[in-house]
Amino acid sequence: MRTAREVRASRSRRVRWQILVFLLLPAPFVTDFDAPQLLSGDLAAAAESPPKGKQALDELVAKAKQEGELVATIQSSWSKGLIQPLTDAFKKRFGLDIKVTIANVNSAQHFPLAIAETQARAPATYDAVQGDDAETMQIVGAGATQKVENWATLLAEINPLVRSGKVRPDAISRGPFQDHSFMFMANVKQLIYNTKSISEKDLPRTHRDLTDPKYKGKFAQPPWTSHWEIAPVAFDKFDKDEWLEVVRRAGKNTGAVIGESAAVQRTILGEFAFALAQDRYTRQIFAKDPKAPIAARFFEDYNELNQVYYSVRTRARHPAAGTLWVLWMTTPESQKIWQPSDLQAVPYGDSQLDREFKQNIEKSKARVIGFLDNEKTRELLKWYRTDEGRKYLDAVARAIRGE
């Protein structure tokens, strides 16, 4: 006869096996095997999600009801027509009867204010905010986001992809963002060109080719550094000063330093032959005008994967409602509402657009690098938070304008 201790040990071993099986379940979007594994407590919580998860969720929903309101952001590029369907679906999913205010916000413009709010210890304007890797790193690093307790348990309860084991929780929150920020979509920086102005074979192959005098005045790029900042991990041998010179020479060749959407518009007009921009603009333009004279191509040296995250703000007035929102926005339910309009991909998603997004990258054999891909990229992201890193980025930003 086994003692109680043996029975407990046996159960414990069984649970460990269950966890192992859970980890080995086929996950369609598990590309990063360098990613840090979840804490055992989180995994156990995810595995035990039905009873414990439901309880945690119920408590959160009850708190959200008490708070009575949610103020969250959506991307500035999203149609205002999405606000009502998203609000209705969110409230219905959790049985909430609270006031929900959703606003289009340009995170690059709002995050400095969010950081200032945090430093001044003032309440946050928004309960939940979204931003890309670099932006999110700024607010996480500045302490402007708060940790979501039991996030893996809650995520398993809220997101069916996680509950079913198709997606690992760490595909949604990991690295320096773990516990704080939750990825819900992504895009790839590439090259969008006017097919009437330039042929595919005449396009630059690498970022370094942008310094070629034959491209002088023929392209536009944005003032932000995201097309250049991943470079330190893209090359085996990287010299910062030498790369700055490349950016500077490319900057002097640039026809205009303007936002990506405006650059794409002016490329279609024929003012520029090509522009450095996100892949989604091509999809959006074709959705409006299938005959528009544009096409897209990846660079051969590297292409930055730009991932977008939701976070709950420090000193949020409605933290529980904010937590529900940031976790719910990772679900296929919300994706079904916003994706047909915005046309950005969800890297762990399973929609047609998501599959095409992945196939496109695989087919082109493009070298797509994200900030959370491995330890090296994550270190780079952290380095950009240091004084030295910021000075380097400032120099890149000036070099883009040819200075």
Added chain:
Amino acid sequence: MVPRAVSLIAKRRERTGGVDAIPLVCSWLILSVVVALLAFVLYMTFVPGLPTEPGFTLRHWSNVASSRLLTRVIPNTAIVGFGTIFIGAFFALPLAWLLNRTTLPFRTTFTTIIGIVPGIPGFILAMGWIMLLDERIGLINNMVASVLGLSSIALSVKDSPWGIAWVLGLILTAPIFFLVAGPLCRIDPSLEEAASVSGMRHLTILRRVTLPLVWPGILGGVIYTFMTAVSIFEIPALLGAASGRVPVLASEIFYSVRPGGPMTATFAYGAAGVYGTLLAVPSLLALYLYLRALQQAERYQVITGKGYRARETDLGPFAWVGMAFVVLYLSLAVGLPILVLVWASLMPVLQMPSREALAKLSFENYHGLLEGLGGAGVIWNTVLVVGCVSLLVIFFSFMISWVVVRTRAPSRKTIDMLAMLPHAIPSLAFAFALAMIAILASRWLPWLPLSGTLGIIMIAHLINRVPYGTRVMNSALGQVHRELEEIAQVCGTRTPTVMRRVILPLIKPSVVYLAVWTAMLSFQEVTMALFLSGPHNSVLSVSIWALWEAGTLGTAAAGAVAMVSIMGVLTFGVLKFAGGSATGFVGRGTALPPPSEAQ
């Protein structure tokens, strides 16, 4: 009897310094906010990071001192500033005369259309000019090249400070026009008639009598235009400043605020404050000249109680020249951008006009436009901001100008200078200062409704518009002779009644101009509203800008078309209402007070 009473009033004025408590208190109320914000902007130049953090540094000042600043940024800024004045004055002065002092037909319509110019988003106008004048895609370039048998014409509005000055000049013609038009239509015709009787020709009268009389208006307009031209960011950015080819002070401020885009998401407002201070130097110099001109204000008092009536010049056979000039300006500044706007709003994706593009025209972008712009809430917010800001600007500008022009208060020169100062400081710096104060208030004074409210946007607009408002009011009050109010005071009328019953009716055209102009500027203002907007205080201009920024140019253009149409109708309605008749557009009919009030 009357001379004795006037002398008693004069003695009383001497004793009290000619100061009335209410205007003085109102003036200092608004100006103390201005001073506090200016102090905050200046303070930012000496703190290393955010203003909420401790520390002292001179780094921001030493950082901006570079050879690039002296050899490129300042010369470019000067060309843009003075070039804009030249272009603006070239169009505005003849337009003001043609549409206010001649019998040119369709003056109401033309004035209304000029009133629409400030409402057209600047980036649309810049885009329109790129489509017209560009080495690769310019319609004019292509037409001329095909006529001359060349492959291309190397003429562009891009990458040149002159190109920027051209586009800015077309936009800023309107403020000079409005500043000059008010005084111009109130000039005492007896002065011109006397000159005419003395044998002077029309042009000589214009040069030696009319222009000197409206000199404060012209000078005010020129200073205002210069300051505006050197502070605007979006148009120079589109036309070459963003690329680093034509750096100007405004673009340097912007990029010092956001040096590296999203990755370096913290402010460098210390540097912005330094650039703001540098921008203030020429502005203060211009202000000094303006104040000197105003010191001799009595020379410009052309409205008296004696038989005031505006005189119109019959252009005779030269009317068509005047018409051609007006039409030329309106085509360049209004026709072109509106055409571009309409074209963009009908295209799924903006493309150059072609047979293929024509086949794609549709009204798709107008479907669900209201929802796309943010719904009825955004419209209501916009109406509140525009209406309240107009009223507040009129009220505070009138009070300040009253103290400056109608009293001998020892602080009047200081008050006038302070009222002009906000225009010398970039609006972005003011918006930042307000945003920071709102953040601090939300922690320490949570009951104060500042952060994310319409109130904070209104305060920002009010401070930003007071310089213009006081220029209009100074100019208008400077032309009303003191004898009118002195007579009213002899009859025992108190100052508030004098203001309401005597002065305001006399300067009604200027008040209407100011109201319309302020409303339009507030309607289309983006920079400050963007910075101060939160979840509950979004306005229409921000919605349109957001659409443009998000790449939905078609919907943004459709919104802008709707915006311009609404403004056109409102401007026409207000001017017609104020004028009292279809032909007397700037209230010419009401400029002459009813006999009962004038006596």
